[in-house]
Amino acid sequence: MSNHDGIPEDAEARRAIRPVICYPDDGLPAVDLGRYRAARPGAAKVAEVTVPPRDARAFHVPAGHFFRISSVEGPQVGDLNLWNAANLEEKFFSGKTRALHGTHVTVGDRLWSCLPFLRPMATVVEDTLGWYGTDAYGGRVHDVIGTRCDPYTHQLLSGGTYHHCCHSNLTRALAEETGQAVGEAEMRVHDVLNVFMCTGFTADTGQYFMKASPVRPGDYLEFFAEIDLLGALSACPGGDCSAEHSSDAAACYPLLVEVFRPADGAIAGWSSPAVNAYDRSHGTK
Numbered sequence: 001m002s003n004h005d006g007i008p009e010d011a012e013a014r015r016a017i018r019p020v021i022c023y024p025d026d027g028l029p030a031v032d033l034g035r036y037r038a039a040r041p042g043a044a045k046v047a048e049v050t051v052p053p054r055d056a057r058a059f060h061v062p063a064g065h066f067f068r069i070s071s072v073e074g075p076q077v078g079d080l081n082l083w084n085a086a087n088l089e090e091k092f093f094s095g096k097t098r099a100l101h102g103t104h105v106t107v108g109d110r111l112w113s114c115l116p117f118l119r120p121m122a123t124v125v126e127d128t129l130g131w132y133g134t135d136a137y138g139g140r141v142h143d144v145i146g147t148r149c150d151p152y153t154h155q156l157l158s159g160g161t162y163h164h165c166c167h168s169n170l171t172r173a174l175a176e177e178t179g180q181a182v183g184e185a186e187m188r189v190h191d192v193l194n195v196f197m198c199t200g201f202t203a204d205t206g207q208y209f210m211k212a213s214p215v216r217p218g219d220y221l222e223f224f225a226e227i228d229l230l231g232a233l234s235a236c237p238g239g240d241c242s243a244e245h246s247s248d249a250a251a252c253y254p255l256l257v258e259v260f261r262p263a264d265g266a267i268a269g270w271s272s273p274a275v276n277a278y279d280r281s282h283g284t285k
């Protein structure tokens with residue numbers, strides 16, 4: 001039964017059905033933040049990389065180390081890619097991370113690798129923007145919604161050519177780090193964690209929005225590396241992403257990546273997670 005508008009008579013009843021969480025938190029392996037936090041105070045800095053504005057840099061983080069991404073000179077968003085350092089086919093899976101943890105990540109959430117690996121690559125252990133929560137527009141910080149700004153979408157929408165989108169920056173950084181040709185490295189670049197970016201969906205139209213990041217110099221997001229990682233971070237040409245990207249118009253600042261090694265034995269009981277246990281037969285056996 002429906003009225004002449006094609007709206008069924010029980011439309012409101014259907015809309016009123018309560019949602020269920022797709023992946024309840026209690027189905028995931030427990031995160032022992034206490035173990036990580038106990039290991040952090042004695043950790044020593046072993047490497048640092050400064051990411052120039054509108055550019056990207058690669059960095060290595062051994063399993064069992066911490067890495068911190070900091071705002072240093074002004075509000076700046078970073079686009080993060082992660083790979084298994086020993087196998088670049090295992091890379092960060094923003095879509096499943098979003099499905100498991102929500103649209104934005106913070107302390108206790110993990111960055112998961114793609115299929116068929118699907119294991120934690122890194123765990124968020126500190127977030128100085130954790131206070132931000134959810135603003136009146138539905139905005140939150142550190143999203144796994146957006147993909148990364150790229151020259152193809154820019155070409156599609158504006159007809160222009162721009163070479164310093166995060167996709168291109170990450171491509172150059174990976175090519176330089178691995179010695180791969182640019183075209184080969186590009187195929188390894190993937191959807192990002194938007195570090196410090198403040199985003200959401202409009203309540204009325206469901207459109208993806210961004211707004212000026214609340215990040216200020218001194219703020220940071222810190223991770224524990226669960227496996228040996230190769231990372232690449234782009235300081236987005238959008239700067240604080242308050243207005244536009246894919247251009248040189250926005251004020252942009254560097255980002256700092258630091259790597260810390262815990263003292264020997266400080267993370268007793270921790271072991272690097274194995275790849276997913278599914279047998280990969282897909283019903284063919």
Ligand SMILES: [Zn+2]
Pocket residue numbers: 079148149165166167235236237238245
């Ligand atoms: Zn970008």
